[in-house]
Amino acid sequence: MAKNQPPKWDLRDFYKNTNDSQIQKDQKLIKKLASDFIKKYKGKINSPKLTPDLLLSSLKDIERLDETLYILQNYAYYLHAQDSKDSKIGQFYQQIEEFGNKSTSELLWFLLEWQKLDNKHAQKLLKGPLLSTYKHFLSHARAFTPFRVSEAEEIILTKKSMAGSQAFIRLYDETSSQERFALGKQRLTMSQLSPILKSHPSRSTRKQASEVLTQVLKKHSHFYTFTLNNLLLDKKINDEIRGYDYPQQATFLSYEMEPKVVETMTKVIEQRYDISERFYKTKAKLLKQKLFEWDRYSVLYPNDKIEYSWEEAKEMILKSFKQFSPVFYETALKFFDNGWIDALITPNKRGGGFCSYSVPAKHPMILVNFAGTHDDVSTLAHELGHGIHAYLSRGNTLNNYYPSTATAEIASIFCENILFDQVYSQITDKKVKLNMLANKIQGGLATIFRQNAFYLFENDIHNHRRQKGELATSDINNYWQHRLQPMFGKSLTLTQNHEYWWMYVLHFYHYNFYVFTYAFGEALTNSLYEMYRENPKTFVPKYLDALTKGGSQNPKEILSSFDVDLNSSDFWNKSLNLLEEYVEDFEKLV
Numbered sequence: 142m143a144k145n146q147p148p149k150w151d152l153r154d155f156y157k158n159t160n161d162s163q164i165q166k167d168q169k170l171i172k173k174l175a176s177d178f179i180k181k182y183k184g185k186i187n188s189p190k191l192t193p194d195l196l197l198s199s200l201k202d203i204e205r206l207d208e209t210l211y212i213l214q215n216y217a218y219y220l221h222a223q224d225s226k227d228s229k230i231g232q233f234y235q236q237i238e239e240f241g242n243k244s245t246s247e248l249l250w251f252l253l254e255w256q257k258l259d260n261k262h263a264q265k266l267l268k269g270p271l272l273s274t275y276k277h278f279l280s281h282a283r284a285f286t287p288f289r290v291s292e293a294e295e296i297i298l299t300k301k302s303m304a305g306s307q308a309f310i311r312l313y314d315e316t317s318s319q320e321r322f323a324l325g326k327q328r329l330t331m332s333q334l335s336p337i338l339k340s341h342p343s344r345s346t347r348k349q350a351s352e353v354l355t356q357v358l359k360k361h362s363h364f365y366t367f368t369l370n371n372l373l374l375d376k377k378i379n380d381e382i383r384g385y386d387y388p389q390q391a392t393f394l395s396y397e398m399e400p401k402v403v404e405t406m407t408k409v410i411e412q413r414y415d416i417s418e419r420f421y422k423t424k425a426k427l428l429k430q431k432l433f434e435w436d437r438y439s440v441l442y443p444n445d446k447i448e449y450s451w452e453e454a455k456e457m458i459l460k461s462f463k464q465f466s467p468v469f470y471e472t473a474l475k476f477f478d479n480g481w482i483d484a485l486i487t488p489n490k491r492g493g494g495f496c497s498y499s500v501p502a503k504h505p506m507i508l509v510n511f512a513g514t515h516d517d518v519s520t521l522a523h524e525l526g527h528g529i530h531a532y533l534s535r536g537n538t539l540n541n542y543y544p545s546t547a548t549a550e551i552a553s554i555f556c557e558n559i560l561f562d563q564v565y566s567q568i569t570d571k572k573v574k575l576n577m578l579a580n581k582i583q584g585g586l587a588t589i590f591r592q593n594a595f596y597l598f599e600n601d602i603h604n605h606r607r608q609k610g611e612l613a614t615s616d617i618n619n620y621w622q623h624r625l626q627p628m629f630g631k632s633l634t635l636t637q638n639h640e641y642w643w644m645y646v647l648h649f650y651h652y653n654f655y656v657f658t659y660a661f662g663e664a665l666t667n668s669l670y671e672m673y674r675e676n677p678k679t680f681v682p683k684y685l686d687a688l689t690k691g692g693s694q695n696p697k698e699i700l701s702s703f704d705v706d707l708n709s710s711d712f713w714n715k716s717l718n719l720l721e722e723y724v725e726d727f728e729k730l731v
Contacts, residue, residue, distance in 0.1 A: 145452050147485040147511040148484055149483050149485050150223070151480025167212070172244075178202055187253075187255070187258050188258075193272055196272060203248065204539040211539075212502075213241070215499050222495075223491075226489035242299060242300065246299045249295045255279065256286040263283060277695060284394055288383040298382070317331065318492070322357055330490075333486065337350045340438055340516070344436070347435040347436070348435045351434060351639075369650065370611050372650060373602060374606060376388070388603040388607070388653070392655070397545045397696055398545075398696070399707075405710055406664065406707075407660075410593040410713070414630065416590075418631070420579075420583075420632075420724045422632040432634070434634075434636060434638070438583050440580070446515075448514060450513065457564060459473060462556070464559075472528070473529060476525060479504075483506075483508045484508075486510045490510065493510070494507070494508055496527035496531065496553075498543055501542050507527075509521050519560065522557050523557050526554070530552035533688045536691075537691040537692070542692060550658065554662055555670060555684075564577070565577050578726060578730065581723060585667075586628070588660065588663040592663075593657070595656040597624045602617060602649075618640035621640060664717065668716045669703060687699050687703075
């Protein structure tokens with residue numbers, strides 16, 4: 142690989158290739174472990190005779206099984222993320238998904254038995270020292286007790302999902318990754334079109350890219366609308382079967398998030414849309430232009446825009462991490478040195494970026510699409526934050542490894558801030574400084590205000606599906622515009638072409654209400670970052686310790702050492718101070 146060429150994954154830590162004999166050996170092992178587990182524990186968990194020793198033994202045994210299965214599923218997912226069009230990879234991915242689904246179905250009874258266990262007996266077990274390591278995991282599992290159905294019904298729901306929601310999600314992924322956008326003589330993927338739409342120096346080219354995007358989405362609007370409607374209906378049916386009272390309830394329980402916290406946060410952010418409007422008014426004044434959707438992320442001075450090679454991006458990130466903590470530097474270096482990052486843009490590769498935690502016995506893996514923009518460098522730092530968080534959590538058992546989604550962003554966004562401050566402080570050229578500051582603000586507005594609007598949009602479409610039935614494309618378009626335009630006020634206009642842009646947001650298809658965690662994570666992390674700037678020496682040790690907790694504690698417990706009140710409107714107002722400070726600096730520079 143050329144020195145400046147972005148890397149591809151080295152997946153040999155998982156398997157050599159899809160024909161690796163170890164894959165079949167692991168599948169046989171999983172089957173044996175599942176069979177042994179059923180014989181040893183079934184019928185003995187939901188029992189007055191359940192002892193701490195037996196429960197602890199069962200937890201360790203199922204973790205061994207799950208870890209082997211997760212490694213297999215991760216490997217198939219990584220291959221599919223690299224190339225969703227390759228038919229052999231697609232077949233392998235589907236086969237592993239079906240195998241995993243079958244294995245999971247056979248063991249659904251385990252948590253069901255634990256959830257059905259008499260509460261007094263369960264609480265007595267949880268108070269004992271032997272199960273202290275798993276106390277949070279076991280307590281959290283019992284929070285779902287009112288919403289579980291019988292074992293037979295759970296198996297039916299899990300198996301049917303393969304031909305239902307999971308099939309529609311896979312169809313969406315494969316269809317969207319194969320979309321091509323004709324711009325001039327080029328036929329571009331979404332990953333290739335996105336940076337042009339956001340930051341191409343020519344405004345007319347950005348506008349043309351926005352029109353091409355709309356044309357393709359509009360042409361296939363029936364597919365996207367039909368797919369989303371089916372996923373909304375699937376969610377509605379599942380919630381009715383389980384007895385959830387409102388659409389977000391399952392998500393809030395899963396993320397250990399109190400509804401009041403999210404309600405307070407979303408209201409405060411809506412009330413502070415003036416921050417966004419102030420920025421875009423200043424940007425419009427500087428550019429002497431009326432702004433539209435293709436101007437949201439544009440570079441102020443294209444001729445003064447900096448692009449980075451892969452090696453430059455690597456050096457910048459490692460330098461900023463080293464200044465914050467040697468632990469961050471040394472951990473990030475492992476990702477660069479060991480093939481844990483896939484950054485090269487290739488046809489049919491999944492767009493965007495992600496960090497897969499994998500399992501404690503292995504290591505996290507990062508996927509990005511690196512084209513050399515400052516956004517790409519920032520995204521890389523963001524995903525490395527996730528990777529560091531995961532790597533530092535490896536001291537936990539599998540069931541205590543994965544953090545709540547509510548706290549999953551506290552390292553990723555923190556790393557973006559570390560990188561920004563280090564790079565921004567060294568710039569003296571005013572135009573370059575304005576470019577960087579505007580880019581940082583636009584990113585913050587997109588993460589906090591835009592994702593907040595995404596969450597409110599999801600509320601709208603889920604409520605419509607439940608109360609009024611299937612949505613037409615025009616219904617979804619109207620909800621989309623109604624939620625997105627207010628964050629800009631009169632400073633920027635979203636045209637009718639923008640109505641269709643919900644179609645490429647994969648979160649609406651893959652997850653339910655996940656997007657609020659981006660707003661939550663950025664606002665919360667900005668508060669933590671302010672604490673770091675005020676007192677680095679006392680903050681860093683507490684922060685590193687919090688990252689090692691993984692999912693062994695709930696979000697409130699993990700954040701307790703930082704003295705934050707998530708139910709307070711004042712807290713969420715203060716969490717926007719850093720972003721407002723950036724806007725004030727921008728106004729002064731202009």
